[in-house]
Amino acid sequence: MKKVPIRMCLSCRERKEKKSLIRVVRTLQGTLEVDPTGKKAGRGAYVCPVPECVERLDRKSLSFAFRIEVSEKEVLSLKEALRTYLGGQAKEVRHDKGQSV
Ligand SMILES: [Zn+2]
Numbered sequence: 001m002k003k004v005p006i007r008m009c010l011s012c013r014e015r016k017e018k019k020s021l022i023r024v025v026r027t028l029q030g031t032l033e034v035d036p037t038g039k040k041a042g043r044g045a046y047v048c049p050v051p052e053c054v055e056r057l058d059r060k061s062l063s064f065a066f067r068i069e070v071s072e073k074e075v076l077s078l079k080e081a082l083r084t085y086l087g088g089q090a091k092e093v094r095h096d097k098g099q100s101v
Contacts, residue, residue, distance in 0.1 A: 007046040010061045011053035021046040022085065024078060026066040032078045034085045043067070047082070054082045 005018040023035040025042040035044065045065035047053050057079060062070040 009048045009053055010045050010065055011047055011056040014048070016046075016048070018046065020049075022049050022082065024082070026068065030068075032062070032066070032070065032074050034078070034081045036085065049086060051083070051086065054079055054086065057082075 006015050007018045007021055008015050009021060018038075023038045023040075023044045023046055024032060025035040025040045025044045026032055027040060027042045033040065038044075043066055045062070047057060057075060059070050059072060059075050062075060062078070
């Protein structure tokens with residue numbers, strides 16, 4: 001029997017299948033990066049591929065996950081990378097809101 005790997009989202013703390021989460025990694029160089037392949041070397045952490053969870057990432061949860069002091073700047077650039085990743089992947093239907101502005 002195969003065991004499905006379960007990981008916890010850093011933001012909402014829900015446990016989910018690893019493959020349904022995005023891996024972020026602290027590389028050996030010490031930078032925080034999105035790791036869509038899940039294969040980068042370094043300490044990994046996981047977050048749901050939804051904007052709600054991405055936006056809720058903060059220094060505290062990331063510092064805890066990576067066991068280092070993460071700077072505000074690093075948090076922002078990681079979030080930016082995650083947004084780009086989500087945006088590129090989802091390509092979801094854009095609702096035209098604000099027509100009546
Ligand atoms: Zn989550």
